[in-house]
Amino acid sequence: EVQLVESGGGLVQPGGSLRLSCAASGFSFSSFWMTWVRQAPEKGLEWVANIKQDGAEKYYVDSVKGRFTISRDNAKNSLYLQMNSLRAEDTAVYYCARLDYYGWRNYAFDPWGQGTLVTVSS
Amino acid sequence: QSVLTQPPSVSAAPGQKVTISCSGSSSNIGNNYVSWYQQLPGTAPKLLIYENNKRPSGIPDRLSGSKSGTSATLGITGLQTGDEAAYYCVTWDDSLSAWVFGGGTKLTVL
Numbered sequence: 001e002v003q004l005v006e007s008g009g010g011l012v013q014p015g016g017s018l019r020l021s022c023a024a025s026g027f028s029f030s031s032f033w034m035t036w037v038r039q040a041p042e043k044g045l046e047w048v049a050n051i052k053q054d055g056a057e058k059y060y061v062d063s064v065k066g067r068f069t070i071s072r073d074n075a076k077n078s079l080y081l082q083m084n085s086l087r088a089e090d091t092a093v094y095y096c097a098r099l100d101y102y103g104w105r106n107y108a109f110d111p112w113g114q115g116t117l118v119t120v121s122s
Numbered sequence: 123q124s125v126l127t128q129p130p131s132v133s134a135a136p137g138q139k140v141t142i143s144c145s146g147s148s149s150n151i152g153n154n155y156v157s158w159y160q161q162l163p164g165t166a167p168k169l170l171i172y173e174n175n176k177r178p179s180g181i182p183d184r185l186s187g188s189k190s191g192t193s194a195t196l197g198i199t200g201l202q203t204g205d206e207a208a209y210y211c212v213t214w215d216d217s218l219s220a221w222v223f224g225g226g227t228k229l230t231v232l
Contacts (some may be wrong), residue, residue, distance in 0.1 A: 044124065045159075045167065045210055047223060048224070061220055102172060102173055103173075103220075106172075107157075109168055111169075111170065
C-alpha cells in the first residue's frame with residue numbers, strides 16, 4: 001500500500017524553527033517528485049514547495065523563500081521541510097504528497113499524507 | 123486572493139447534478155493540465171481528476187472534468203450526502219513557477 005506519514009509538527013514560538021518529516025512506503029520513493037502543501041485553519045490549500053527526484057531542483061512559494069528548505073533522503077525514503085523564522089501566518093496543517101507523473105508537464109498530487117499541525121504562537 | 127477562482131459554495135439536492143468552475147489565465151490553466159481534489163471534513167485531500175478529465179481507478183464515473191481555454195469544470199451527477207466536501211482545482215503556473223490552487227468550493231447536498 002502506498003503511504004505517506006508526516007511527523008514533527010507542534011507548537012513553536014514566532015521566530016522559532018521546526019523540521020517536518022514525511023515517511024514514504026509502498027512505492028519507489030526515489031522515482032518521484034515530492035511536495036509539501038499546507039492548509040491554515042478554516043482556509044484553503046496552499047502549495048509550499050517541490051523537490052525533484054534527486055534533490056537537484058527545488059521550488060518554493062514566495063512567502064516561504066529564504067525561510068523554508070525542502071530536502072529528501074532517498075536512502076531513508078523520507079522527505080523533509082526545515083522551517084525557520086516561523087511566523088503566525090505559517091500556522092497550518094502541513095501535508096506531504098507525491099507528484100504522480102502522467103506525461104510531459106502532466107502531474108497530480110497523489111497520494112497525500114494525513115498531515116501534521118504546526119502552530120506558531122507565543 | 124487565489125490565482126485560480128472558484129465559487130465559494132454550491133448546493134444541490136440529492137440525485138441532482140452540480141458543476142464547479144475554476145477560472146485562471148493563459149499562464150496556468152490555458153497552458154497546463156488541471157487536477158481536482160476532494161477534501162472531506164477533517165481529512166486529507168484526495169485526487170478525483172487528473173489531466174483535465176481523467177479519473178484515477180476507484181473514482182466513479184459520476185465525476186467528470188473538462189477544460190476549455192483558461193477555465194476548467196468539475197461535474198458531479200447523482201449527488202449523494204457523502205459528496206459534501208470541499209473541492210479544489212490545481213494547476214502549474216508558468217509565470218509564477220509555482221503550483222496554484224483554487225480557493226476551494228464547499229459543496230452542500232441539501
